[in-house]
Amino acid sequence: MEDLSNKKSSHGILSHPGDIHCIIFHLVTLFAYGCAFWLYQHPEKIHVTGPWSRLAFICGAAIMLGWSSGIDLGVNFHNHTHRRIFRLNWLNTWFGRFWTFSAGWPSFFWWHAHIVVHHSNLLGPTDWTLPRIKPDGRAENMFWYCIAHWPKRSTIDLWRDFTSGRGQKGVGRKAIVELCIFAVLWSIPFWIDWRMALGLWVLPQWFANAWTIGPGMFVQHVSCVPKSTLFPVNHSNTFRSRFFNLTTFNIGYHLEHHDYPAVHWTDLPKLHEQLTDKLEAGKAHILPFGYYRGAWYRNELMMGDEFAGCRKQEELLATDIRG
Amino acid sequence: MKKFATHLGWIFGRSFFPFLTLLILFGTMWWGPWITLIIAAVVWYGVGHAV
Numbered sequence: 001m002e003d004l005s006n007k008k009s010s011h012g013i014l015s016h017p018g019d020i021h022c023i024i025f026h027l028v029t030l031f032a033y034g035c036a037f038w039l040y041q042h043p044e045k046i047h048v049t050g051p052w053s054r055l056a057f058i059c060g061a062a063i064m065l066g067w068s069s070g071i072d073l074g075v076n077f078h079n080h081t082h083r084r085i086f087r088l089n090w091l092n093t094w095f096g097r098f099w100t101f102s103a104g105w106p107s108f109f110w111w112h113a114h115i116v117v118h119h120s121n122l123l124g125p126t127d128w129t130l131p132r133i134k135p136d137g138r139a140e141n142m143f144w145y146c147i148a149h150w151p152k153r154s155t156i157d158l159w160r161d162f163t164s165g166r167g168q169k170g171v172g173r174k175a176i177v178e179l180c181i182f183a184v185l186w187s188i189p190f191w192i193d194w195r196m197a198l199g200l201w202v203l204p205q206w207f208a209n210a211w212t213i214g215p216g217m218f219v220q221h222v223s224c225v226p227k228s229t230l231f232p233v234n235h236s237n238t239f240r241s242r243f244f245n246l247t248t249f250n251i252g253y254h255l256e257h258h259d260y261p262a263v264h265w266t267d268l269p270k271l272h273e274q275l276t277d278k279l280e281a282g283k284a285h286i287l288p289f290g291y292y293r294g295a296w297y298r299n300e301l302m303m304g305d306e307f308a309g310c311r312k313q314e315e316l317l318a319t320d321i322r323g
Numbered sequence: 324m325k326k327f328a329t330h331l332g333w334i335f336g337r338s339f340f341p342f343l344t345l346l347i348l349f350g351t352m353w354w355g356p357w358i359t360l361i362i363a364a365v366v367w368y369g370v371g372h373a374v
Contacts (some may be wrong), residue, residue: 035349046352
């Protein structure tokens with residue numbers, strides 16, 4: 001996979017020409033927040049005549065802004081944590097700070113959660129980003145996981161990590177600096193109008209983290225086992241819906257992404273084709289839909305006996321060995 | 324021209340949801356907040372079940 005993982009631009013401002021899509025996605029998302037704020041400040045233009053119609057606008061806007069923000073953070077910024085989109089370090093750092101604040105995260109915090117906690121310890125005991133596993137081996141309730149993950153669990157676990165120095169030397173100090181920068185940026189809508197900030201800033205961010213990112217994180221590794229010699233490709237699930245992958249930067253190719261995180265997101269479908277034989281031989285979980293169909297119908301599609309769950313494979317293998 | 328249209332298509336495809344968000348937000352100026360709420364709920368429900 002050398003030809004896919006090491007491909008980088010040697011000129012221009014972008015590391016890869018495909019990253020222009022990442023920038024456009026984020027800028028349009030930020031612009032949408034700005035438009036929502038402006039419309040809120042001009043209620044006569046959107047036919048808002050009282051508290052109920054104002055609430056209707058807030059709820060409708062929060063769903064759409066939250067949906068876009070969830071993809072913007074959980075998928076789009078996610079690409080940046082693996083492969084910096086600019087060739088200039090300072091630009092990567094500052095663009096990152098202006099990237100994640102609109103989804104309620106300091107960029108360094110999300111980077112830590114994803115790279116240090118999740119990728120380095122996939123399905124291990126210290127990967128607190130994933131759903132908790134019950135004593136019977138099944139994942140916790142998805143809705144509870146979605147509600148609990150942000151901000152409650154993330155805050156507690158990040159506090160624990162940063163105060164214990166997990167990941168790198170001086171991580172606690174760096175976290176404080178990044179939190180201060182985040183606080184300044186994140187508070188901007190509150191300076192304009194605190195009610196507007198609650199409805200069109202905090203509420204969409206809650207929606208983004210709980211209902212866009214949460215179900216995705218739940219299904220990416222549900223019914224999976226840690227990578228091992230016996231189960232080399234059963235640590236993640238791959239989702240092949242074309243529409244889903246078109247609109248989410250190919251995040252559906254999740255198994256391939258975890259095995260080759262340095263491969264650019266535009267190359268993941270090609271990588272999937274190259275790995276097809278290996279994935280089929282290893283009974284990889286390759287599903288024809290996207291995350292959200294998987295999440296809504298998780299019991300039938302991804303967690304029941306009909307699904308080729310790795311735990312079931314593990315049990316069958318253990319039976320074979322004993323037999 | 325064809326190349327330009329293709330690029331434009333990819334841009335709108337990749338950023339489909341932010342552009343749809345903009346469209347729905349500005350559409351509120353024509354159809355009002357209640358239709359916006361209904362459209363947003365249908366989009367969320369539709370994407371959740373179909374994709």
